[in-house]
Amino acid sequence: MLRRTLLATAAAAAMATTAFGAEHAEKTKVGFIYVGPIGDGGWTYEHNKGRLAVEEEFGDAVETVYQESVPEGADAERAITQMALSGADLIFTTSFGYMDPTIAVAEKFPDVKFEHATGYKRADNVSTYSARFYEGRAIQGHIAGKMTETNKIGYIASFPIPEVIRGINSAYLHAKKVNPDVEFSIVWAYTWFDPAKEADAARALIENGADVILQHTDSTAPQAAAQEAGGIITFGQASDMSEFAPLPRVSSIIDDWAPYYIARTRAVMDGTWESTDTWDGIGPGMVGIGEISDAVPEDVKAEALAMKDAIASGEYHPFTGPINKQDGSVWLAEGEVADDGTLLGMDFYVEGLTGEIPN
Amino acid sequence: MDLSSISPILLIASIMISATPILLAAIGEMVVERAGVLNLGVEGMMITGAVVGFAVAINTGQPALGFAAAALAAALLSLSFGFLTQVLLSNQVATGLGLTLVGLGLSSLIGKPYEGMKTPTLPKLDLGPLSDLPVLGRMLFSHDIMVYLSLVLVAAVWAFLKYTRAGLILRAVGESHDAAHALGYKVVRVRMAAIFFGGACAGLGGAYLSLVRVPQWTEGMTAGAGWIALAIVVFASWRAERVLIGAYLFGGVTVLQLNLQAAGAAVPVALLSASPYLMTILVLVAISARGTHGAPASLGQPFHAIQ
Numbered sequence: 077m078l079r080r081t082l083l084a085t086a087a088a089a090a091m092a093t094t095a096f097g098a099e100h101a102e103k104t105k106v107g108f109i110y111v112g113p114i115g116d117g118g119w120t121y122e123h124n125k126g127r128l129a130v131e132e133e134f135g136d137a138v139e140t141v142y143q144e145s146v147p148e149g150a151d152a153e154r155a156i157t158q159m160a161l162s163g164a165d166l167i168f169t170t171s172f173g174y175m176d177p178t179i180a181v182a183e184k185f186p187d188v189k190f191e192h193a194t195g196y197k198r199a200d201n202v203s204t205y206s207a208r209f210y211e212g213r214a215i216q217g218h219i220a221g222k223m224t225e226t227n228k229i230g231y232i233a234s235f236p237i238p239e240v241i242r243g244i245n246s247a248y249l250h251a252k253k254v255n256p257d258v259e260f261s262i263v264w265a266y267t268w269f270d271p272a273k274e275a276d277a278a279r280a281l282i283e284n285g286a287d288v289i290l291q292h293t294d295s296t297a298p299q300a301a302a303q304e305a306g307g308i309i310t311f312g313q314a315s316d317m318s319e320f321a322p323l324p325r326v327s328s329i330i331d332d333w334a335p336y337y338i339a340r341t342r343a344v345m346d347g348t349w350e351s352t353d354t355w356d357g358i359g360p361g362m363v364g365i366g367e368i369s370d371a372v373p374e375d376v377k378a379e380a381l382a383m384k385d386a387i388a389s390g391e392y393h394p395f396t397g398p399i400n401k402q403d404g405s406v407w408l409a410e411g412e413v414a415d416d417g418t419l420l421g422m423d424f425y426v427e428g429l430t431g432e433i434p435n
Numbered sequence: 436m437d438l439s440s441i442s443p444i445l446l447i448a449s450i451m452i453s454a455t456p457i458l459l460a461a462i463g464e465m466v467v468e469r470a471g472v473l474n475l476g477v478e479g480m481m482i483t484g485a486v487v488g489f490a491v492a493i494n495t496g497q498p499a500l501g502f503a504a505a506a507l508a509a510a511l512l513s514l515s516f517g518f519l520t521q522v523l524l525s526n527q528v529a530t531g532l533g534l535t536l537v538g539l540g541l542s543s544l545i546g547k548p549y550e551g552m553k554t555p556t557l558p559k560l561d562l563g564p565l566s567d568l569p570v571l572g573r574m575l576f577s578h579d580i581m582v583y584l585s586l587v588l589v590a591a592v593w594a595f596l597k598y599t600r601a602g603l604i605l606r607a608v609g610e611s612h613d614a615a616h617a618l619g620y621k622v623v624r625v626r627m628a629a630i631f632f633g634g635a636c637a638g639l640g641g642a643y644l645s646l647v648r649v650p651q652w653t654e655g656m657t658a659g660a661g662w663i664a665l666a667i668v669v670f671a672s673w674r675a676e677r678v679l680i681g682a683y684l685f686g687g688v689t690v691l692q693l694n695l696q697a698a699g700a701a702v703p704v705a706l707l708s709a710s711p712y713l714m715t716i717l718v719l720v721a722i723s724a725r726g727t728h729g730a731p732a733s734l735g736q737p738f739h740a741i742q
Contacts, residue, residue: 434704
């Protein structure tokens with residue numbers, strides 16, 4: 077017992093943020109595991125905004141802790157375990173690569189609730205949640221297809237996981253729809269956050285003729301590289317990145333986690349928390365579309381906003397047939413809409429995309 | 436596979452830019468290690484240089500001042516490492532790792548107000564007729580001054596270690612501090628000077644990241660570049676000219692694989708990314724098979740003068 081207490085104390089002390097959990101047992105303690113630094117200006121920045129919203133909503137009734145730049149993989153398990161040991165009641169693990177570590181730690185702490193972002197493995201005390209980023213990608217694809225002059229669109233992808241592949245497919249389908257000549261160059265950076273590498277990737281794409289850069293990595297470095305090169309358009313990823321508006325950033329996908337984080341924290345406080353699977357899009361507001369800048373022609377902007385409304389109301393689904401897979405086989409027949417199961421496990425390109433998905 | 440969209444001219448130009456930060460950090464660390472000190476805090480000094488350089492460049496509007504401040508700040512930080520390891524004789528590995536942690540934390544603290552800001556960047560140097568050469572001009576002679584400075588630095592370090600008396604003393608201190616001490620050389624002082632130089636170089640490398648290569652400030656933006664610099668020193672078996680080769684190889688592979696992907700070539704990405712590290716291991720195996728490993732004999736050992 078003594079050793080256990082000792083461990084807990086040590087873990088609390090080692091935490092990057094101050095932890096007074098032990099003395100304030102009545103407080104609900106909410107922990108966050110981040111894949112990058114809060115200052116990335118993208119993915120982690122938005123999760124942290126969600127955390128701050130939780131603090132603001134509940135004031136003294138909650139206490140939040142977080143740890144930044146936790147590597148995906150074995151080290152994540154240690155970080156999550158430490159957080160659980162330090163008395164957290166609810167822990168959000170905010171990257172795909174934390175899936176197995178989260179499940180493993182959850183088994184050891186049945187009384188702690190876990191929420192894993194963008195994964196698909198659940199347990200009695202593990203929920204999953206994600207946003208339908210592909211809805212935003214459809215709008216980006218539309219604007220990109222309309223605005224490209226070289227007909228080459230560069231895409232900085234992170235890891236070959238379904239979430240990223242969905243985004244590529246969605247953007248490509250909608251760019252192709254308005255511009256049949258469009259081509260996608262996809263660069264796999266194998267990182268969520270490495271500004272130098274992201275900037276290099278953007279530069280490589282630009283040097284290879286791309287004049288639109290889409291990114292699925294977390295930092296604003298590709299925006300800066302595009303701005304330096306000039307004549308390039310980009311989209312903010314995960315966060316608005318409005319400091320790069322009106323050019324190169326012409327619009328953005330914004331993740332809004334605050335309502336979800338508040339709702340889940342409340343559920344833990346009043347004991348109604350259950351393991352659930354949440355996947356919300358533009359409609360419920362989990363995915364926001366950043367202001368479309370004046371660099372986009374009026375008509376394109378109007379079309380993009382119309383598409384946003386149609387997606388929000390459920391009238392239009394970005395994956396509506398006819399859509400073939402890359403090998404030419406039929407995926408969705410005319411008018412057919414993709415089911416969530418296929419989307420969640422998406423491991424194929426749609427017809428027209430070149431190259432192979434690395435594995 | 437269509438590789439025609441890759442322009443070799445732009446590719447080589449990109450490689451030079453991409454290699455410069457790690458080249459600067461690695462050449463500095465090599466001098467430190469030749470003096471017998473293992474400073475694992477390169478990452479921390481680089482990121483300190485990145486943030487200080489960025490902040491000063493923004494506040495003064497002068498990127499050159501940014502670089503100077505970055506070198507100074509990182510060098511001062513490295514002196515804390517020097518004081519702990521050389522005067523108080525703390526463990527070099529642990530202190531170096533601590534330096535990295537301090538640098539990362541300090542930089543995010545200093546950098547908070549500068550997130551999302553834009554900096555004046557270094558102008559491309561106009562080398563007159565050289566820059567106007569048809570192919571070579573764009574490839575080699577239209578970079579900013581830091582690219583050339585890093586190359587000059589490598590040559591200077593090489594000449595210093597090989598031809599000067601001071602270079603000989605530095606190497607003697609690294610090979611056998613006891614013998615150097617017995618001959619009357621000030622071991623600790625030499626090492627402190629080397630550590631200071633290594634810090635300044637790492638700071639320049641970091642500032643090059645935040646002022647030229649990216650160019651912006653983002654928390655944690657070095658993302659492991661300091662560790663690559665350390666690997667390059669080993670890869671180079673502690674020789675200046677090989678540090679140059681190593682840094683350009685690392686930079687080259689990174690840029691090349693991104694370009695190959697952008698051009699749509701079917702390359703095994705993971706293998707290419709790992710290739711510099713694989714090569715380091717191969718070089719190490721080759722060196723140890725040959726029997727001599729080129730590492731300074733007193734590397735990482737504490738020196739305590741006995742009166």
